[in-house]
Amino acid sequence: MDNEQILDHIGALVREEHALRDREGGLTDDERVRLRTLEVQLDQCWDLLRQRRAKSEYGDNPDNAATRPPGEVEGYLS
Template sequence: MDEKTLIHQISALVDDEHKLRTQLQTGKITEEQERGRLSDIEAQLDQLWDLLRRRRAAKLQGVSPDEVQAHTLDEVEHYLQ
């Protein structure tokens, strides 16, 4: 996945976050529904941001960004801060 595609997917997920918040405010979904979906979106965003950062780091080190593979959601969610 190239950088342009990653950025597009990140933007789409951010748009989804905004739509969910609007749906909650207008009563179209419940807080529980919003929380569940937001949790999924946040995990996907974490994974995409991680991949984008690692691809950029690889490029700076002279390594092909195409060699960088996405970490699983579990790996990304359990990184030490």
């Protein structure tokens, strides 16, 4: 997946996330699980994009970047 494809995927995930957050009347249990899944997937996509950009900037092949597992991406400290 190249940077443009990752950004397109991020856009689709964000649209779905906003649709769920904008629902009136609250979310079902399944929708809450889906929302959490979307949040994790977005974090993974942003992380992958940052990896790719860093590799490109420093002369490495961006295709060597890989999606990190949720526990690693979600465990970052601010």
